[in-house]
Structures are given as C-alpha cells and as structure tokens.
Amino acid sequence: MSTMRAVILKRPHEIAVEEIELITDLAPDEVLLKVELSAICGTDIHPYEGRMEVEDDLRLGHEFLGTVVDAGVGVQLWSAGDRAVASCVVNCGFCHMCRRNQPGACVGLRIFGLGLTTGGLDGGQAEYVRVPAADLSMRRIPEGGAGTDEDYLMVGDILTTGYEAVRAHYTPGDVVAVVGAGPVGLCAAMSAQVLGASKVILIDKIASRLKEAEAFGAIAVNADETNPVDAVLDLTEWRGADVVVDAVGHPSALATAIRLPRAGGSLAIPGVYNEETLEMPWGEIWFKGIKISGGAGNITRYMDEALALVVEGKLNPGRMVSHRMPLSEAAEAYRMFHAREAMKIVLDPPADPPSVPVPDQERSP
Ligand SMILES: [Zn+2]
Ligand SMILES: [Zn+2]
Structure with a gap:
C-alpha cells in the first residue's frame, strides 16, 4: 500500500499531519493530482473552530494546485504531466441549475475538505488529491503567463469568489x-x-x-x-x-x-x-x-475570466500570501491563521523548507 501525508482535523482546534493510504483507483471522471501548493482559507476555520459540524478525522483543504499523475478512463482533457488548479466547488454540469449557468446552486454540489454535508470530498492539503468531474472543474496553468503559482492557486477559490x-x-x-x-x-x-x-x-x-x-x-x-x-x-x-x-x-x-x-x-x-x-x-x-x-460561488462559471486576468498580469492575488510553510507545520499554520497572525498561508508539500514569513516589500506591486 502506498501512502501519503495529509492535513487532518482530529477535532476542533486539533490539526495533525498523518501518513494515510494513497488511493490510486480512480472513478471514470476523476484525476489524481500531485499537490504542489495548497492554501488555508477562512472557510477552513469554520470546521477548525467547531462552528461547522463535521465528522472526525476530516481531511482539510479546498484550495490547491498541482500536476496530474493519472486520469480516469472517461477524462477527456487531462493526462499525466498537465498542471492544473481545481475549483473548490465541484458541480455536475448536467442539472437544471448547471444548465442555467449557476454551478454554485448545483443539485450535486460538492466542496473539497469540508465533510459529508458538502459531498465528502477529501481535502487537498495533502500530497495527493482526487479531483472528480475533472474536465469541468480544473483549469490548465499556462506556461509563460504573467502569474506565479501562488497567483494561479487563488483562482480555485478566493480570487474567483471575490471576482x-x-x-x-x-x-x-x-x-x-x-x-x-x-x-x-x-x-x-x-x-x-x-x-x-x-x-x-x-x-x-x-x-x-x-x-x-x-x-x-x-x-x-x-x-x-x-x-x-x-x-x-x-x-x-x-x-x-x-x-x-x-x-x-x-x-x-x-x-x-x-x-x-x-x-x-x-x-x-x-x-x-x-x-x-x-x-x-x-x-x-x-x-x-x-x-x-449569496450562496456558494459559481466558481466554474467565472474562473476562466479570473484566470485570464492573472495570465495577463492584471490580477496578482498571490501578493496576499504572507507565510509559506511546509505541510508538516500545518498545525502551527492553522493556529497562526486562526489567531489572525497571517493574512494568507500556503502549504508546500514536496519541498518542506523551513517556514519563512514573506517580507512586506515583496508583496507590494
Ligand atoms: Zn477557500
Ligand atoms: Zn449540477
């Protein structure tokens, strides 16, 4: 059995990084993504604080970017080696609301890393994550665009939500x-x-x-x-x-x-x-x-526009990243984010360098 590390909410205010089974069997519409960057979001704080009821041992994380390792038999647009950012909200693409271009109201709406009430998708604050409806929910990270990986990471949720x-x-x-x-x-x-x-x-x-x-x-x-x-x-x-x-x-x-x-x-x-x-x-x-x-964001409807503005260098949400920390320090990262000691924290699974706060001048335009 191969394994991977993942950020797990054991109970409110208690985060652990654990070695768990890496599931490589994919449903026809899924891809397996090797996560290169993930971020902690204000939404993660709802289960972290216990304000949102979730099951024990929840794998957190809905903002992530990475490289496709494998794709299910029904996936048309993705193959190994492609780099992509995933929408935090996965919609079906076929229901009454999706056909009216309101994916945030999808009858089968699912969100990564927020528990069974939002579809039970495993979180992306991990070394790997399975992305369902991949043809619909992921966008390619272009080579040669003006954005950085930290800019593109934000397209999956906060940038597109704000946009x-x-x-x-x-x-x-x-x-x-x-x-x-x-x-x-x-x-x-x-x-x-x-x-x-x-x-x-x-x-x-x-x-x-x-x-x-x-x-x-x-x-x-x-x-x-x-x-x-x-x-x-x-x-x-x-x-x-x-x-x-x-x-x-x-x-x-x-x-x-x-x-x-x-x-x-x-x-x-x-x-x-x-x-x-x-x-x-x-x-x-x-x-x-x-x-x-209000309601869940219509991410798959608006992420192409937001992504294009990042590619052109007109939007640079990565400037909000205040801390880069290794995945192994996720417990401390959550503590800091919850205590408002950090504006935005990205977790970096593969490199695991020592954590460094980003100096202020690097974040200015
Ligand atoms: Zn978020
Ligand atoms: Zn739908």
Whole structure:
C-alpha cells in the first residue's frame, strides 16, 4: 500500500499531519493530482473552530494546485504531466441549475475538505488529491503567463469568489464598496479596480490590511475611526455604493454592509453565514430595492475570466500570501491563521523548507 501525508482535523482546534493510504483507483471522471501548493482559507476555520459540524478525522483543504499523475478512463482533457488548479466547488454540469449557468446552486454540489454535508470530498492539503468531474472543474496553468503559482492557486477559490461578487452585479464606472479587507475582500477590491470601477472603497478595522488595500488604489476606511455609512455616502454624492460586497460573513459586518448600497444597488455576500435567522432593516431594503445575493460561488462559471486576468498580469492575488510553510507545520499554520497572525498561508508539500514569513516589500506591486 502506498501512502501519503495529509492535513487532518482530529477535532476542533486539533490539526495533525498523518501518513494515510494513497488511493490510486480512480472513478471514470476523476484525476489524481500531485499537490504542489495548497492554501488555508477562512472557510477552513469554520470546521477548525467547531462552528461547522463535521465528522472526525476530516481531511482539510479546498484550495490547491498541482500536476496530474493519472486520469480516469472517461477524462477527456487531462493526462499525466498537465498542471492544473481545481475549483473548490465541484458541480455536475448536467442539472437544471448547471444548465442555467449557476454551478454554485448545483443539485450535486460538492466542496473539497469540508465533510459529508458538502459531498465528502477529501481535502487537498495533502500530497495527493482526487479531483472528480475533472474536465469541468480544473483549469490548465499556462506556461509563460504573467502569474506565479501562488497567483494561479487563488483562482480555485478566493480570487474567483471575490471576482464574482463584483462582476456578477456590476456596470463599468460603478462605485464598489467592500466590507472586510481579508483575502476575499482584497480579491473583490482588486477585481473591481481591474474591471473599471470609478471608486473602490474598502472597509476594515485592521490598519495593515487597509494599507494593503491602498497599495493597489482602493480608498481605505477604518471603521474604528470613521462611520463607514457616512464615509460611503460622502464618496458617492450621498447615493451609496452601486455594488457592495460583504466579504466577512459575520452579522456585525452584514449590519454595516446592508446600509451601504444605493437605491437599486446590489449587495453580494460571499462571506459564509450559518445563522438560521438574522435581524434586518427590511423596510429600508425594500424601499431601496436592494438586490441581495449569496450562496456558494459559481466558481466554474467565472474562473476562466479570473484566470485570464492573472495570465495577463492584471490580477496578482498571490501578493496576499504572507507565510509559506511546509505541510508538516500545518498545525502551527492553522493556529497562526486562526489567531489572525497571517493574512494568507500556503502549504508546500514536496519541498518542506523551513517556514519563512514573506517580507512586506515583496508583496507590494
Ligand atoms: Zn477557500
Ligand atoms: Zn449540477
């Protein structure tokens, strides 16, 4: 039996890197990917904190990139040696919703590394991962593009998630306001900038994150110092923002975000909510005619556009990587990420070099 190492959530707050069986039997639509890079995401923190109920010994990770080792008999587009990034959300491609180009609403939706309630796919924070519906869910990493592997890695989730939050609701020239300057919020803000927003406003309370936002031309609003509703009104001739993104996924962020769209504007909510009910200013929402959208990202619908912008060098989400750590240090990486000591951590399975924080200047454009 061959084995591989994988990041395993033993129970909330307890991560182990264990040697487990490497399954090489593939379903007809699957490929076996040798993982070269994976990342820890805010979504991983839901099971890590115990806020999302998952089975014991869960293999984590839904953001990964690697090289195809083997492909199932039905796979048309992939063969050994191809390099690819996978969508974190796997959709079927055939159901009513998929045929209407809404893969995030797929009846057979599955997500890597988040347990049985999201389809039970093994996670990609491992040396190998099986990717189902590979022809649909993976994209080739082009040779000679302007992106780095860390840029391409983000296409599978956070970049495309942030990109969709803006792109799906937006008209060129819009003012885009983003609540939360974490990785998804920064991806949304940099996407808005590239798509041609007239202003991009980023709201957070962490000064270093706001500095990162300013580095690529966004207007930073520190919610500890300024009322974000007033700030957005001031910047939009008292209208409110055309497109608002809640990239946090916490009721306090939503309470701010819901007050920021102009009449007829949009609120996109890529942030994850588990609450059954929330108090909302319904009269204001109705009178303003705010369009609200949420749910799992339509990754396979938008990842080609996001990928193309990375290839052209117009989007560089890899700049958000603050720490590169070997897979063996995953427990420490999760602790740091959970403690907000790191903006974005990539795990590097094969090389296992000592962990190094990335100096700030390397992340500037
Ligand atoms: Zn993610
Ligand atoms: Zn489907």
